[in-house]
Amino acid sequence: MSEEQKRAVLMECHDNPGTGNHNGVRGTRNRAIAGYFWPTLTNDVANWVRCCHRGQLNDPIKTMAPVLHSIKVKEAWEVVGLDLFGPMCETARRNKYVLTMTDLYTKWIVAEPLQTKSASEVSAAIIGKLYIFGMVRKGRSLLTKAKSLSTRMKEQIKISNVH
Ligand SMILES: [Zn+2]
Numbered sequence: 164m165s166e167e168q169k170r171a172v173l174m175e176c177h178d179n180p181g182t183g184n185h186n187g188v189r190g191t192r193n194r195a196i197a198g199y200f201w202p203t204l205t206n207d208v209a210n211w212v213r214c215c216h217r218g219q220l221n222d223p224i225k226t227m228a229p230v231l232h233s234i235k236v237k238e239a240w241e242v243v244g245l246d247l248f249g250p251m252c253e254t255a256r257r258n259k260y261v262l263t264m265t266d267l268y269t270k271w272i273v274a275e276p277l278q279t280k281s282a283s284e285v286s287a288a289i290i291g292k293l294y295i296f297g298m299v300r301k302g303r304s305l306l307t308k309a310k311s312l313s314t315r316m317k318e319q320i321k322i323s324n325v326h
Contacts, residue, residue: 164201172199173211188212236268247280262288
């Protein structure tokens with residue numbers, strides 16, 4: 164079984180509201196072994212469930228809501244909300260973190276998977292998106308609530324945003 168197929172099984176047996184319903188480790192494993200088997204199944208299920216439930220604690224939607232109301236935005240891409248969450252279940256490409264950039268005007272969200280939350284990787288991802296979608300307006304520009312974004316990282320972003 165390929166890694167992708169295993170992920171599909173784990174998702175089906177755990178995440179899917181109809182079949183998995185975010186069961187615990189035992190419930191998820193029982194569901195999985197009813198239809199599938201691979202040597203590391205028990206371990207994979209335990210990791211998957213643990214990561215899944217830890218990831219939910221960092222749900223960015225909930226933490227961003229209060230900020231959105233207090234800011235007046237007049238046009239698209241004027242103010243962009245940043246959030247970094249993880250670590251979550253590692254994907255086949257070894258990504259563990261997700262950076263989201265939310266346009267506060269249209270509520271449009273750009274998400275970028277990341278392998279680490281290092282300053283260089285996060286700021287490179289942000290700058291990459293700014294090159295694709297355009298620089299946000301100088302002044303209020305990028306807004307971040309993510310505690311995990313370091314000061315150094317914010318400085319890097321600010322510098323690239325001005326140029
Ligand atoms: Zn779950």
